[in-house]
Amino acid sequence: MSVAAIAEGRSAGRITAPLVAVSDTIAAVLLAADLVVVCVSVLARFLFNAPVEWSDDVARGLMVGSSFFGAASALARSENLGVAFFVDMLPPGVRRTVDAVGALLVAIISFYVAFNALKMGWLTTGQTSGSGLPLEWTFYPMGVGAAFMTIFALETFGGRPLRDMIAGIVAAAVIAGLYLVWDALAPASVPSSQTLMLVGFFLTLFGGLPIGFALALAALIFIWVEGTLPGVIFAQQMARGIDNFVLLAIPFFILVGYLMEANGMSVRLIELLQRAVGKMRGGLNVVMVLSMVLFSGISGSKMADVAAVGSVLIPAARRSRQNPGGAVALLAASAVMAETIPPCINLIILGFVANLSIGGLFVAGMLPAALMALALVAVSIIFGKRPAASGEAEPRAAVSGLWTGAIASFGLIFMIFFGFKSGFATATEISAFAAVYAIAVGSLLFRELGVKNLAHCFVQSATRSGLVLFIVAAAQSLAFILTLQQVPHEVGDFMLSISGSHGVWLFMLLSIVVLVVMGSVLEGAAALIIFGPLLLPVAVKLGIDPLHFGVVLVISMGLGLFAPPLGLGLYGACLIGNVPIEQTIKPILGYLGLLLLCLLVIAFVPVISTALPHAMGY
Structure with missing residues (x-):
């Protein structure tokens, strides 16, 4: 928005x-x-x-x-x-x-x-x-x-x-x-x-x-x-x-994100993480990174994840006298890290437009996300401070049933991954049952999800998914025009000629630059819809594993989406944290630089992306 x-x-x-x-x-x-x-x-x-x-x-x-x-x-x-x-x-x-x-x-x-x-x-x-x-x-x-x-x-x-x-x-x-x-x-x-x-x-x-x-x-x-x-x-x-039936996973996973926030699951997970690691050096920042790991692994909706985590932890950062601009910058960087944690919507969109296995993309993105998460956690601990002894950083109100909430949340994660591996259901069907599960947990187990809140979640989810899917629809109309003009063929020939004379490494670097730049200008879905089908056939011709290349594209797009001064995702994080974007520029550049180094490692060490998919038969 x-x-x-x-x-x-x-x-x-x-x-x-x-x-x-x-x-x-x-x-x-x-x-x-x-x-x-x-x-x-x-x-x-x-x-x-x-x-x-x-x-x-x-x-x-x-x-x-x-x-x-x-x-x-x-x-x-x-x-x-x-x-x-x-x-x-x-x-x-x-x-x-x-x-x-x-x-x-x-x-x-x-x-x-x-x-x-x-x-x-x-x-x-x-x-x-x-x-x-x-x-x-x-x-x-x-x-x-x-x-x-x-x-x-x-x-x-x-x-x-x-x-x-x-x-x-x-x-x-x-x-x-x-x-x-x-x-x-x-x-x-x-x-x-x-x-x-x-x-x-x-x-x-x-x-x-x-x-x-x-x-x-x-x-x-x-x-x-x-x-x-x-x-x-x-x-x-x-x-x-x-x-397309595959794209139905988008509104359903967005619905899961809103339901988690409304049914109390989000608050319980974050509170449990704060009690577990919040007292260590840089503990609040570690909690933020881990929270984004968990939420991205459940809801699939990036801005819903940012809102759920930021609405709890940014006020906590202020109470602990931490720089709120740095906290928002880490929140945005964590969202970039979480771009390849299933069931990320952008992985679903890329799988759809590029005819790749969505389950394979989900698995391929796990180790790269783990590498980036470890890097952010390490930086948080090394440069972080211990929380104030007064305990001001603690949440203002205790939340009951923390372990029950955690078990329920991990049950949702297990459902998603077991569904993909077992072949019991498609991504869309799994997302539908994840939404039903979140409704049941909120209404029956936590008793915090009433009819009014449930209706509000459906309205919010329909609006948010309408935003995303309208961009997908518009991008498809433009992609159709580009195909009529044979742009994909011309781009493919150009990239192949460059790579033939300079090596595959140049193609990979150019692809990263294109997605970072266009990810900062366009919303993520649009960048992937337009450039994914253009670049992936070239990558396959050059012998690059398509799942590996897809992960590189999604991370590159995420870097652009949260990069100043144009990144729309960064503006959204700043508004959720109520922080002027000027206060986040310096810290976000440091975090994005770290993630860019991780991306280069992922891009030129393909086994990080391909090991798990190959081991699991994708």
Whole structure:
């Protein structure tokens, strides 16, 4: 989400507030229905040997609908991810005009998605999926969700001062008019559609347009300029980007993260770690690293992990008179370390787009994460201080049932890893049962998860997963355009030629640099979706193990995501810890430097990533 949105938590306007409630409800209900469908399907297959043939199609359709309604709710609350670093440096008047143009573009893109998704639903009426379900059931919910997005975007634009709205409309019209005049008077000198697409993407991205919309606009610029592709292809590709059963693991693991926070499991785990190692030298920092290890191994949602750990330990760092900027920097570095701890969402996304074994990626990421965790723990102990004797760093309130909570949490970890190894269920099915397990623990064992809290968890999860999956959908539409232009082939040939003359090591270093840079500019999922399929085939041709290379890509992306000054993840950690980003720059650079050294070791010592997968048959 944008930094301002996390800080402000703005609610929707008076006009659309009822619509936001409707959007929240629909997104949450569709997510809950998805959970029921997946669980019932697995139980029917396992207990009665009677697979539910339509379950996959229904689950995917429900996910597409939930994602777009969730994305609409996120848009209404201004929670979309965007790069604000550059626009913050603009003069106030220019900044207002740029913001107005961005708000107008969001409304235009949302309307284009809604119109073409509904049109696609009408065109597919009467057609059915492999299991016999109507195809329009996928596109109509998507179109209605995008229509909600359009309404929310228009209200955001209309809520600006009239002068700013006029300035935004005029600026957008001038840009479009200049292109049309240029194309009419000197068509031979007009830049290619590829160039316009690239320029439009970076201008809007650095202008603060939310990342998902910047990706979608890049694809639309090509479609509009070329004029050969119908708009329904754009909507079809967006739906195709998330219409996959594997990606259902994303909203379910995000749900697990929110449930852990609501059912008391998070607090119990952190408290137990504080009592176990909190009194040692640098103990609070060690607790922070270990907490991120445990939470990333359960919830899969990075920002949910950061919020759960940071909301408890950053106040504890303040009470112990520790530098809060250093604590937030370590929190961000721990999130980078945890990028390859299963069931990380980015591993799931990479496995999906690059056609890699998700279970294999999960196993391959464990030793690299352990290496980085040990490095962070060692630094925390060496440079850390013992907590104050007064015990001010202790939590303010005791938490009962610590060992019960720990056992329940480790039971969830065991369920996830046993499910993958045994082959009992897929990543999506395991994530669904993990969510059910978290609900049962919170409501029956801890008795802290009431109906209201449960409903709130589903709404939050649907909104957060809608944000992520909308970016995935937009990135898929751009990836489709890049494929049409044979960009993957050209990139592959270029990288192969460089590696052929200089060695595989140069390809590995270039891949790391590309993902670090693009990870800082784009949200992690978008960087992996675009560059994963481009680079992985080249790596395979050069003899690099794909699981090993996938782990290197994900860690590189994580370094960029939390690197100043652009890293969106770092801004999120600072806002959760209520610390200005300036206070974190110096310590985070030290931590990221350490993690970069670990990454280079992982990249050039492949056995760290491949030993466990090979031993376990992946």
